[in-house]
Amino acid sequence: MGKFVISKRTNGDFQFNLLAGNGQVILTSQGYTTRTNCDNGVESVRKNSQNDARFDRKVSTNDKSYFNLIATNGQIIGTSQMYESVASRDNGIESVKKNAPDATIDDQA
Structure with a gap:
């Protein structure tokens, strides 16, 4: 099972990484000035990861x-x-797609 690891950057911003079950980082967020916005970002990943059209392949x-x-x-x-x-x-x-919906949250902030 995957997990979201929430941490604080050196500038004080919050960020999250989505880790796969094997511990590998599969998605990294932007920096968020508040914890609430970071939490909203996690929820947005849960929701949007189930729509293939939301993935911009580059x-x-x-x-x-x-x-x-x-x-x-x-x-x-x-x-x-x-x-x-x-x-x-x-x-x-x-x-x-597989890990985000049910990923646990590991709060390291």
Whole structure:
């Protein structure tokens, strides 16, 4: 089972990482100035991860594949790591879909 790890950045902002069952980070959030906004981001991932159209599949300038999860308002909720292949990126998307809805919360903030 996956989990959301909520932490504080050195600048005081809150962020979360969604980890797969194996402990690997599969999605990283932006920084949030308040804990409430960070919690809302987690809920947005739970909801939007179940809609394939919310995953914006990208290729970086160095030919690495990655994705952004987009909210209904068009804002990026989270970004993946860089993957060596499109297939690996697509596996990452499937992992977010599988892990996000029931992921526990590990509060380290």
